[in-house]
Amino acid sequence: MAARLAASTLLPVNATLGAVLAVLLVTAAGVAAWARLAPDRGRGRAREIVIAGVRAAVQLAAVSALIGWVVRSLPLLFCFLVLMYAVAVRTAGRRITRNRTWWWVALPIGAGVAPVVAALLLTGLVPVKGIALIPVTGILIGGALTATVLGGRRALDELAARRGEVEAGMAIGLLDREARLEVAGPAASDALLPGLDQTRTVGLVTLPGSFVGMLLGGASPLQAGAVQLFVLVALMAVQAIAVAVVVELVARGRLHRDEPSRTLGGAEGE
Structure with missing residues (x-):
């Protein structure tokens, strides 16, 4: 029962979640570019934010797939x-x-x-x-x-x-x-x-x-x-x-x- 309750309160993994994540990532990169939040006052940080977000998604997907094997050995x-x-x-x-x-x-x-x-x-x-x-x-x-x-x-x-x-x-x-x-x-x-x-x-x-x-x-x-x-x-x-x-x-x-x-x-x- 507790497990079902916990699962029901977690974020659903669906297209809506993906869309919201994409909007948040674009927002973060856009603000960094607009405000020139970089040491050289350029837009390099915006690119880093996008790359970091994409890397996080790929890495977490890989870890999620491997974690079941890792914890057993x-x-x-x-x-x-x-x-x-x-x-x-x-x-x-x-x-x-x-x-x-x-x-x-x-x-x-x-x-x-x-x-x-x-x-x-x-x-x-x-x-x-x-x-x-x-x-x-x-x-x-x-x-x-x-x-x-x-x-x-x-x-x-x-x-x-x-x-x-x-x-x-x-x-x-x-x-x-x-x-x-x-x-x-x-x-x-x-x-x-x-x-x-x-x-x-x-x-x-x-x-x-x-x-x-x-x-x-x-x-x-x-x-x-x-x-x-x-x-x-x-x-x-x-x-x-x-x-x-x-x-x-x-x-x-x-x-x-x-x-x-x-x-x-x-x-x-x-």
């Missing part, structure tokens, strides 16, 4: 989790920098997600089953990806804009890493704000997907609230670790946009 389950991680690393890395250092973002994402997932498995809070492990790990990887991108981009942007302050810090005796941290650290900390705001306002402003999904699946409000609290707190831990590690990589010159100059490139030889 441990080897396939772990291969799927590795694929999720690899895609997140590639996406975050190329969003931060276009040079060969992009692969360093594997560290902040892995350092944030791995210990949290390991703790959940060891304590038995999350069973080694695809139906539980995939969504939980996916949420954590997605949070680490977002925090890494925001933290890395803000840190590198600030270093480029305040290069003189970094050089001044080095001139008064600070090490390269210390001088970069003084500039990059405070800026990168802004990457934690979305997660903090979501956690502070949960239940008052927003009802996140985990909470709503469990209610639709027949769980009690108490169970749904407990799961959502767990997700939000775990995300804050993952994102804090990811931002701390990506800032350290930037400060050490491991993750950068241009080849470090001789003045600021001492970290290469550390």
